[in-house]
Amino acid sequence: MEAESSQAYLAMASWADIQPGLQGVAEFFFKQSDEERIHMLKLIRFINERGGFAIVPLLAQPIVTFKSLKFVFDEFLNHELKVSNSINDLVHLSLSEKDYATHNFLQWYVNEQIEEEHTARTLNDKLELVGDDKGGLYLFDRDIMMYRGAGEKGKR
Numbered sequence: 001m002e003a004e005s006s007q008a009y010l011a012m013a014s015w016a017d018i019q020p021g022l023q024g025v026a027e028f029f030f031k032q033s034d035e036e037r038i039h040m041l042k043l044i045r046f047i048n049e050r051g052g053f054a055i056v057p058l059l060a061q062p063i064v065t066f067k068s069l070k071f072v073f074d075e076f077l078n079h080e081l082k083v084s085n086s087i088n089d090l091v092h093l094s095l096s097e098k099d100y101a102t103h104n105f106l107q108w109y110v111n112e113q114i115e116e117e118h119t120a121r122t123l124n125d126k127l128e129l130v131g132d133d134k135g136g137l138y139l140f141d142r143d144i145m146m147y148r149g150a151g152e153k154g155k156r
């Protein structure tokens with residue numbers, strides 16, 4: 001799922017990259033994509049370190065074209081909520097298996113998802129506020145990097 005996130009955000013970055021005036025949004029999603037890849041690598045290394053074997057899966061093609069900027073950010077939030085659910089399922093599984101090492105490892109992802117959901121919700125709220133106002137969209141694009149993982153503690 002982290003790899004799928006990486007691909008989904010890369011597709012959003014590429015779409016934004018060719019829209020006039022959305023360089024900020026493109027930059028935001030290129031960065032998000034990089035981070036999701038790091039989240040994936042962290043999982044692969046942990047599984048192997050613990051004596052498992054992480055199999056790299058085939059990925060589905062992400063959504064590559066978007067009817068509006070709002071649609072992009074709705075998808076972003078939906079995607080993060082899906083990831084959060086999946087992390088929660090893993091936390092539940094690790095407890096029922098009494099795998100406390102994995103449970104402990106997963107807490108990083110639990111915290112990460114709190115931030116990711118917060119960022120996605122904040123940006124959706126801002127876009128809601130802006131509506132179709134061009135000046136507002138200009139500022140949204142200009143300031144978007146400020147909202148990346150607000151409150152991050154140098155962990156990325």
Ligand SMILES: [Fe+2]
Pocket residue numbers: 002005035036039083
């Ligand atoms: Fe992630």
Ligand SMILES: [Fe+2]
Pocket residue numbers: 005036080083116
């Ligand atoms: Fe994420």
